[in-house]
Each structure stands twice: as C-alpha cells, then as structure tokens.
Amino acid sequence: MRFRAVALIVGILALSIDADLSRAEQADRMPTANVHWQIAARELPPPLAASPELYEQIAHSPQPRIRTDSLQNGIDEAQWQKLVAIRQEASNALDLDKLEFTFNVSITRMNVEGVNVFQVKPKRVRSELSQARLLYLHGGAYVFNAGKRGAYEAIVIASYTGVTVWSVDYRTALQAPHPAALQDALTVYKRLASSKNVNAIALGGTSAGGGLTLALMQKIRDLDITHPKAVYVGSPWADLTKTSDTLYSLEGIDRILVSYDVLLRDAAKLYAGTEILTAPPVSPLYGSFDQFPPTYLISGTRDLLLSDTVRVHRAIKKAGGYAELNVYEGLSHAEYLANLNTDESQQVYLELAAFLKPLLTD
Amino acid sequence: MRFRAVALIVGILALSIDADLSRAEQADRMPTANVHWQIAARELPPPLAASPELYEQIAHSPQPRIRTDSLQNGIDEAQWQKLVAIRQEASNALDLDKLEFTFNVSITRMNVEGVNVFQVKPKRVRSELSQARLLYLHGGAYVFNAGKRGAYEAIVIASYTGVTVWSVDYRTALQAPHPAALQDALTVYKRLASSKNVNAIALGGTSAGGGLTLALMQKIRDLDITHPKAVYVGSPWADLTKTSDTLYSLEGIDRILVSYDVLLRDAAKLYAGTEILTAPPVSPLYGSFDQFPPTYLISGTRDLLLSDTVRVHRAIKKAGGYAELNVYEGLSHAEYLANLNTDESQQVYLELAAFLKPLLTD
Numbered sequence: 001m002r003f004r005a006v007a008l009i010v011g012i013l014a015l016s017i018d019a020d021l022s023r024a025e026q027a028d029r030m031p032t033a034n035v036h037w038q039i040a041a042r043e044l045p046p047p048l049a050a051s052p053e054l055y056e057q058i059a060h061s062p063q064p065r066i067r068t069d070s071l072q073n074g075i076d077e078a079q080w081q082k083l084v085a086i087r088q089e090a091s092n093a094l095d096l097d098k099l100e101f102t103f104n105v106s107i108t109r110m111n112v113e114g115v116n117v118f119q120v121k122p123k124r125v126r127s128e129l130s131q132a133r134l135l136y137l138h139g140g141a142y143v144f145n146a147g148k149r150g151a152y153e154a155i156v157i158a159s160y161t162g163v164t165v166w167s168v169d170y171r172t173a174l175q176a177p178h179p180a181a182l183q184d185a186l187t188v189y190k191r192l193a194s195s196k197n198v199n200a201i202a203l204g205g206t207s208a209g210g211g212l213t214l215a216l217m218q219k220i221r222d223l224d225i226t227h228p229k230a231v232y233v234g235s236p237w238a239d240l241t242k243t244s245d246t247l248y249s250l251e252g253i254d255r256i257l258v259s260y261d262v263l264l265r266d267a268a269k270l271y272a273g274t275e276i277l278t279a280p281p282v283s284p285l286y287g288s289f290d291q292f293p294p295t296y297l298i299s300g301t302r303d304l305l306l307s308d309t310v311r312v313h314r315a316i317k318k319a320g321g322y323a324e325l326n327v328y329e330g331l332s333h334a335e336y337l338a339n340l341n342t343d344e345s346q347q348v349y350l351e352l353a354a355f356l357k358p359l360l361t362d
Numbered sequence: 363m364r365f366r367a368v369a370l371i372v373g374i375l376a377l378s379i380d381a382d383l384s385r386a387e388q389a390d391r392m393p394t395a396n397v398h399w400q401i402a403a404r405e406l407p408p409p410l411a412a413s414p415e416l417y418e419q420i421a422h423s424p425q426p427r428i429r430t431d432s433l434q435n436g437i438d439e440a441q442w443q444k445l446v447a448i449r450q451e452a453s454n455a456l457d458l459d460k461l462e463f464t465f466n467v468s469i470t471r472m473n474v475e476g477v478n479v480f481q482v483k484p485k486r487v488r489s490e491l492s493q494a495r496l497l498y499l500h501g502g503a504y505v506f507n508a509g510k511r512g513a514y515e516a517i518v519i520a521s522y523t524g525v526t527v528w529s530v531d532y533r534t535a536l537q538a539p540h541p542a543a544l545q546d547a548l549t550v551y552k553r554l555a556s557s558k559n560v561n562a563i564a565l566g567g568t569s570a571g572g573g574l575t576l577a578l579m580q581k582i583r584d585l586d587i588t589h590p591k592a593v594y595v596g597s598p599w600a601d602l603t604k605t606s607d608t609l610y611s612l613e614g615i616d617r618i619l620v621s622y623d624v625l626l627r628d629a630a631k632l633y634a635g636t637e638i639l640t641a642p643p644v645s646p647l648y649g650s651f652d653q654f655p656p657t658y659l660i661s662g663t664r665d666l667l668l669s670d671t672v673r674v675h676r677a678i679k680k681a682g683g684y685a686e687l688n689v690y691e692g693l694s695h696a697e698y699l700a701n702l703n704t705d706e707s708q709q710v711y712l713e714l715a716a717f718l719k720p721l722l723t724d
Binding site for chain 1: 663
C-alpha cells in the first residue's frame, strides 16, 4: 500500500516532485524487511590513495569494533555521566595551553547573557578581517566536550583564517535537552549581530556542532534577523534518525563513530528530549534550506555521516543556494580534526580560509 | 621497512608533502594482509532519503550479486565478444529514434579523419551557444557501447544544455587497445578546435568516458593546444588499478557495477594493452591536474567509483583549479543515466546546463 501511494504520487507529479511533499513522503517510507539487502563480509585495506600520513595512521590503528558491551542495551543517565567523565579525562591529555601557543592564538572566557563563550583571537588578525567573527559550535553528539576543550577546532580555525572565533560552550544534553543548545547559540549570535564592532559573521561547526549550525541558520532566517555571510559545516549530524544510507553502508568502516547504534541513537534521544527526532530544529535536514549563505561542507569516503553531508549539500543547491562539497579519500567522521598534521586536514582549513575571506571582507 | 620509509619521508617533509613524491610513495604502498580489516556482513535498506523515484526503483530491484560464474577466472577475448553481443542485444531495446524525438534533437553521423562521430544537435539551439560544442566520450569500461547507442547521454546533454554535442564513437578495447581511444578523441577535438564556426568547447563523459575525458584534457594541456572552457565527468573511471577505497567498501552495494572483480579488472587489462595500469594516459589520477578548466563532477553514496570521483575533485583543487563535486544519496555508478526520470537525474543535467552556460558564452 505504501508503494502504491508512492507510485500514484510519482505518476501525478511526473517530473516535478514538490520538495515538501517529497520530504513528507520520505517520513512515510519505512523500509520493509523483504527489501533489505544482505551485504557480505569483506576485507578492507587501508586507503592507499589517502595522504601518506593518513594512510599510516589508519594502517596502524586497531580495527573499529562495533559495541558488544552492556551499553548496547541502552545508555542511562548514570552511564552517560560516566562516559562524559572518561572522555573528559582522556581529553586532559589535550594541552590547550600548548595548542594556544602552537597556533598563536589567545583565548578569553566571556559570559554572554549567561552563556559561556571562549573568544579565540589570532595573534595576527588579518586587518581586513578585524571586524569579522565566526560563531563556532563544537561537536560531541550534544553530550561531550563541554568547557574549554570544546574550543579545540575554534583554535585551529582562528589560526588558519585570521578571523576571531567565538566558541559557544552551549548546554549539553545532560545539562538540558533541546532547545537549550540552540537557544544558547542564538543568544550569542544575537550579541554578535548587534555589535557595532562586527561587520561580518560566519557560522561553523563539526559533527553535532555542524547540525546545530544548520539549525541555528534556519532559526536566524525564520526570525529574519541579520544573516551570516558564510557557513562551514564539517561532517554535520543533520538527521538524528537512522535514515542516511552511509549509516548502514559504512558501519564498522568509520573508525571514529563506528556505528549509529548505540551511542548516536541514545544521544539523539537524550538531546531531543520531548521533541520528535524529525523536527527540523533537531534534525535540520527535515527543514528548509532557503536563503542559506554560501556553505562549505566536508566529509570523507569512510564518514558515517557522508550521507548527511551530501544531503545537506543537495538541499542547499536545490533551494538555489551556493554550496561547496569536499569529500576526502579514506577519511572517517571529522578525522581532519583528529589528525591536524595530515595533508587532508591542511587542505580542509586552508580552503576554509580561502572560502571565508572574500565573503567576510565584501 | 615500507612503513619506516614512509615515516621517514613524513618526518622530513613535515607539513608540506610534495604532491609528486606523495604519488610515487602511494604506488609503493601495497597493503599487507595483517593491516586489512575484516568488515562484517550487514543489512542494507533502500536509501530512504533518495528521491521517491530512485527509492522505488532500488526497493524493487534484485540485490546485486557478485559474480560467481566461470567468468570469475578471467575473461578471454571470445567471452568479451559474447558479452558485447549480449549487451548490444539488450541495448536494442533502447529506441534511440524515439529518444531523438522525446529529447527534441537530431543526430547526424559524421566522419572526422576516419573517426566516427555522432553529432547531436538540439532542435532548439540556444542562440548564445550556437558556436559552442561539447565533445562527448561514452562509458562502457572501454569495451561496450560502440555505435550509435554510445550517443545516449549525448542526446540528454544536448537537450538539457542547448549545446550541440559531438559524441565520439572511439575504438573500443576489443578493436584496438590504448592509445587508440585517446587518439580518436584527440583527432576529433583538434577538428573542433580548428573550426571557424566553433568558439567554445567543453569536454564530457561518464564512467570510462569520464576517465578518457580526463586523459584527453591532460593530453591537450601537454600539447599546449587550445584548451576547452569546461569539463564534465560523471563517476569517472580515473584509476584502473584496484586502489580506490570505495572499490572495497561499496562492493556489492553499487547495483550497476557491483564489483571491480572481474569485469573492471579484466577490462582494465584489455584496454591498457602493453601499457602499465598506472600510466597517466590510462589512469589519469596518476597524472597532473594543472591548468584544468572548471570541472563539474557527479557521484553517489553507492557509487563504486565514488573514491575515483572525489580523488579527481581533490587533485584539481590542490592544483589550484575550480571543481564542483556533487554526490547523490543512494545513487550507484552512473545511475543518473540509467534512470532519467528520477529527481536526481534532473538535478544532474539541469545543474550541468547552468554550469556550462556562462563558461561557454564568455
């Protein structure tokens, strides 16, 4: 019956399917067991055509393991707290003071109407970009990376682009579910938009921060306040349901995320709170991409969120916007951020700098 | 020892790996069995976020089967001839006369210095594009699609873009191995470049035709003759070795190509003849992408040649060129061509038309 309904709609609309109808239709098409394909096991060599640095790192990494521990039955709040603590301890090895020095930036903690913000200022601000700001939203499945370590990529971006970055330490899902993070981001954006010292704003973020960046852009457009001049989204988590093709095809191949089940699935529920997962502010892919500013997107052939990324790219282009998609050979989810000394990572940030410069100095 | 050499080179070059060295290095890094990952079997639903038309077609398609017949031991010339005959018969169902009518084009057979060419002229040529030509190179693993049916995509392109297309009926690998096809393409290109009635040329092709397009562009640049203004490559076969990451990760998931083994592997050998597979005119990814004109690239999340496509995109951008990458959710190799009535296919050709127009009317 489902198929008949779709066939009918296809028949009626012929070659001009309405985008909104198509989205509604999509939510209605859950796969049935009989049309699932059984994909055979396979051997996967390290990606030979990646840069030597990336190739080496992957060749010397243990194979990603799909979780089989007790967490696979679901993660409760106490377990989340424990996971966050483990992650926090691990990230203490990340010496941000040293990173500040290496990347030649200075970090100032600020408070914007109750929201914690880390301002990352390059020691050498490009003069033509002195009044530009990038609002940065960190990744971590909406659960991890609270505090200063959330500013990690902001440091890299500030250094490469010469733009002062405001990294928003938004409330994570354990502190408060949606719409808390989005509200925090909007609060900080409004401050930037109303500042007399700021003449151009970009938005940016990776992973959950990429999804949140897209949700923020949709909110800004709907509120009809000053639009940003550019958007950067790295491997965005833009659909919190298990819909995207590569969530299936690249499971166990992406060495960073590994699998949608269990961690992403449960983080999605925790973040959404009482909201449904297909609500656009939670999963921006179900919203409109009208009036988006030029957008720069990053993914990889091993990225579990490759589909999320290419779907966002298509959605912006279909809405008449300009978007630049870049997919890197052999790269897992947000791996450009995990390995800053790879050629891939340098391409990502050098091209981001080249992309932003004309847009923020116009 | 291999790893030590790479580590040493990485150490010496630090953050600025020379591209040529990196390419040479790459050829030296064959995977060793102990670093291969064992990827588990999985279930794959149809791509829910594809267009309703594409979703329906995939949901109702049999699962692609990796070849287990006698051909898996290698394809000899008699078997190739048989495969070509089977394919030819199947493509007789493709009514090109009807297609000419539907797409409102007229096809004229021409002979350019011994090379057979099908000129596909839109009934309504855009006046500002009347002196533009697109040289088209068809796909078919360098073995299939000789004759008029090779002009199939040329008809679609002429219709969507309003540009007159010259579809080159180059010698297939069964008629003569490399460099025959490239020579034929170059012969036709030179004719266009020297014509007084032509003021702008684009190159384009899908699959093997995409790889041949890139090899032709490299040849044109090396010969330093008039450059084309734009290039289109759909899911290009740009590396004939089994190197690209998605040849492994998407095996059995791409419903058009299914697997590199056996057909692509043996077609590569047949086409290369006495040349090595990593020679740039055979596998353009091992050549230089300097001075490429703006290039428009297409692939999909199920495309066995997704890695080839993104590697070409990166190579052009790293060389300082402009290239537009478009990856479609759930799309297998060149599937935009197999299903012209999908929303994906229309996006591909509408955006190609928009991409070419300013470049060919400058």
